[in-house]
Amino acid sequence: MTLEQARKQLEAENQAHVLRHWERLDAATRTALLEQIAALDLAGIGRMRAQLTDQGRGTAPTPTEPLPAPVVRLDDDLYRRARARGEQALRAGEVAVLLVAGGQGSRLGFEGPKGAYPIGPVSDAVLFYFHARKVLALSRSSGRPVPFYIMTSGSNDAATRACFAAHGWFGLDPADVFFFKQGMWPAMDADGRLILDAPGHLFMSPDGHGGTLSALRASGGLDDMRRRGIRTVFYFQVDNPLVEVADPAFVGLHLLRGVDLSIKVCAKRDPQEGLGVVVQRGGRSEIVEYTELTEEQKNRRGADGELVFRYGSVAIHLFQFDFLARMAEVALPLHVAHKKIPVCADDGTVATPAAPNGYKFEKFIFDVLPYANEVLNLMFDRREEFSPVKNAAGADSPDSCRRDLAAKWARWLAAAGVDVARDGEGFPAVPIEIDPAYARTPEELSERLDGAGSLDTGRPIHLKLS
Numbered sequence: 382m383t384l385e386q387a388r389k390q391l392e393a394e395n396q397a398h399v400l401r402h403w404e405r406l407d408a409a410t411r412t413a414l415l416e417q418i419a420a421l422d423l424a425g426i427g428r429m430r431a432q433l434t435d436q437g438r439g440t441a442p443t444p445t446e447p448l449p450a451p452v453v454r455l456d457d458d459l460y461r462r463a464r465a466r467g468e469q470a471l472r473a474g475e476v477a478v479l480l481v482a483g484g485q486g487s488r489l490g491f492e493g494p495k496g497a498y499p500i501g502p503v504s505d506a507v508l509f510y511f512h513a514r515k516v517l518a519l520s521r522s523s524g525r526p527v528p529f530y531i532m533t534s535g536s537n538d539a540a541t542r543a544c545f546a547a548h549g550w551f552g553l554d555p556a557d558v559f560f561f562k563q564g565m566w567p568a569m570d571a572d573g574r575l576i577l578d579a580p581g582h583l584f585m586s587p588d589g590h591g592g593t594l595s596a597l598r599a600s601g602g603l604d605d606m607r608r609r610g611i612r613t614v615f616y617f618q619v620d621n622p623l624v625e626v627a628d629p630a631f632v633g634l635h636l637l638r639g640v641d642l643s644i645k646v647c648a649k650r651d652p653q654e655g656l657g658v659v660v661q662r663g664g665r666s667e668i669v670e671y672t673e674l675t676e677e678q679k680n681r682r683g684a685d686g687e688l689v690f691r692y693g694s695v696a697i698h699l700f701q702f703d704f705l706a707r708m709a710e711v712a713l714p715l716h717v718a719h720k721k722i723p724v725c726a727d728d729g730t731v732a733t734p735a736a737p738n739g740y741k742f743e744k745f746i747f748d749v750l751p752y753a754n755e756v757l758n759l760m761f762d763r764r765e766e767f768s769p770v771k772n773a774a775g776a777d778s779p780d781s782c783r784r785d786l787a788a789k790w791a792r793w794l795a796a797a798g799v800d801v802a803r804d805g806e807g808f809p810a811v812p813i814e815i816d817p818a819y820a821r822t823p824e825e826l827s828e829r830l831d832g833a834g835s836l837d838t839g840r841p842i843h844l845k846l847s
């Protein structure tokens with residue numbers, strides 16, 4: 382793009398100020414700025430501005446009252462049938478795994494990709510290890526590779542790839558691991574002007590987990606899935622090492638029901654827990670964010686004494702490939718956040734203000750729900766499958782996650798006939814870690830331990846493939 386083309390384009394969008402420091406930029410910065418301008422999504426910028434104006438005028442329609450969405454539980458018979466169907470799809474090579482790991486992990490405050498955070502209770506193995514070893518275990522039990530798609534961001538892509546390379550790809554074949562970068566959006570001030578954070582640079586931030594779909598298309602990820610004959614995609618987040626990756630019973634139930642999208646849901650810890658809840662509105666499914674529920678809705682109880690909006694989503698989903706590909710073409714809504722953004726003044730100096738001064742825009746993956754033919758909500762036991770690493774300390778921290786991991790594996794060991802001593806709160810008294818490629822399920826662990834001799838439960842227990 383030439384300077385003239387850039388100027389014309391920016392003027393048409395009322396963004397001519399982006400070039401106001403042009404005369405003082407060196408050649409390399411000029412080239413980089415022109416590249417940034419050429420890559421701008423002009424339609425997106427128009428939507429961003431419209432969104433800010435709508436917000437100010439309060440023109441959004443008042444939503445109708447949500448109803449709690451139906452939730453399915455698996456009984457023994459349904460579980461067996463669903464698992465058999467899921468295993469069939471895995472053996473046919475029709476299932477892929479999609480991990481979103483582009484977040485900034487600001488609450489955890491860890492330098493580097495969150496997936497490189499050491500979480501293994503015995504080995505300090507990183508979050509990526511547990512996810513990748515589950516993909517490996519699934520690939521082995523299915524007799525064919527389960528392709529693994531990982532979304533990174535501009536700021537953690539190189540470090541994520543380096544982490545995989547440094548750990549020998551955790552045993553996976555690199556040919557079956559596909560990294561792709563999520564998109565970035567510029568930010569705007571209250572007047573709808575794009576924000577420069579340096580004389581020759583537009584401030585950009587990741588476009589949210591809803592950006593997964595367009596990034597998957599733009600990177601060739603969707604084409605790769607199509608080429609491999611993928612029909613079902615398991616989606617999850619990087620911060621939860623308890624997740625059952627592409628759990629065959631979940632996959633199978635999703636396929637037996639013929640739905641576009643399935644969601645694993647769990648009962649909220651308490652009315653104030655910040656999970657989005659699954660609801661129906663006007664006959665369509667939605668996830669309503671915690672912040673969008675009124676206090677009355679959060680605390681409302683039914684005749685059975687349970688919360689009416691009880692079931693929350695922890696972003697464990699299954700998508701049919703055709704639905705995913707269709708959604709990659711849809712302009713998802715933009716969610717606005719008022720933030721402190723470093724800004725370059727007219728004299729070229731850069732400062733971050735003490736109060737929010739600009740607006741960032743993000744897309745959310747759950748905004749695809751209303752487009753699905755039907756959404757299946759499957760209930761899971763959160764003790765078994767959910768304990769995220771979000772905060773540096775307290776609830777949902779590395780400490781609570783390690784304890785929950787060890788407690789889960791202690792239950793697996795107990796089911797295999799190995800009793801581990803407990804502390805006063807009922808948690809295992811020794812650290813426990815099980816490599817998912819050693820045993821992906823309690824049944825596999827029982828088989829492995831049968832005849833393996835007695836375990837010394839007085840010391841840390843680390844079961845792994847040698």
Ligand code: UTP
Nearest residue numbers: 481482483484485486487488587589590618619
């Ligand atoms: P969170 O909403 O927990 O955000 O992301 P985060 O960036 O990890 O952490 P904080 O809020 O800054 O502390 C949930 C999941 O979505 C991914 C994250 O990597 C995580 O797996 N994500 C989030 C993206 O891939 N891209 C984004 O732009 C945002």
